[in-house]
Amino acid sequence: MATYxxxxxxxxxxxxxxxxxxxxxxxxxxxxxxLTELETAYTAAIRESAAASYTLSVAFYRLVRALETGRVIGGPGYRPGASLGSLWADFNKATGKRTGSGPREVLPVDIRNPFPAADPAREARRAEESFRHQVADRVAAHERERPAREGSAALDDAELVAWEKEFLESLKTGGSGAGGMLVQDAGRDAVHLALQDDPGAIGYFRATDASPCYFCALMAGRGAVYKSKRTAAFGAHPHCHCQAVPIFSRRYRLATENDRFARMWREFGGGSLADWRTYYARNQ
Ligand SMILES: [Zn+2]
Incomplete structure (x- = not known):
């Protein structure tokens, strides 16, 4: 579902x-x-957006499940008397957009909470680790390099300014990739773990953005991943905007991107992952 x-x-x-x-x-x-102020800003921004990601994913999961099975599942955000109308309202609220509505008839309920509980301590630790790798360690290395740069007669002021600017830019990119992954992982984990623990779920497929990396395109082209005892981890990466869309019946419909990548894979005809990478870059 593209809106999600x-x-x-x-x-x-x-x-x-x-x-x-x-x-x-x-x-x-x-x-x-x-660094202290930056870390506070980084971790607070992750915490708030991750909480929104989790809420959005739970609303999405519950809505898709109700649309496909006609039943409501319990867990965070569940309210007695839920209907397709109220589930659409919850989803619309979480996306900030009005995308659909449904009847107010009360749906039967599966009293079960398949969603992973929030673990604030673990999330805080992951955000701190991410900050250390993406920012603190790299600032320390940058500081160690500065005296040599400044002492070098070969560099003029403009080049030094450019060097500083480039470094700031790399902190921006690195931080947004790693932090954005943690933000979306809150929602991705909610869906991916819920379907393992929900007897009503049969699997998921990967919904990508319009131009995913070659690896995600390959995974998306494979279509549905049916649940097994060993359903592999979802496998997201920095700057990846893929989401798991849960499936509750064999009548699911893949997104158009999945069909597009499946077609590309067939036309590619086989080869190594490196060959696919080259082929994908040329034909995307
Ligand atoms: Zn991806």
């Missing part, structure tokens, strides 16, 4: 904008002295 995928992508973008804003408030030379 786009809404998750928008949450990652919202995080990226807040991170860019936090960075823009700091001069390159003040970075080392501003």
């Amino acid at each position: 995928q786009l809404a998750q992508e928008a949450l990652a973008a919202e995080f990226a904008a807040r991170w860019a804003e936090a960075l823009a408030a700091v001069e390159a030379r003040q970075l080392a002295g501003s």
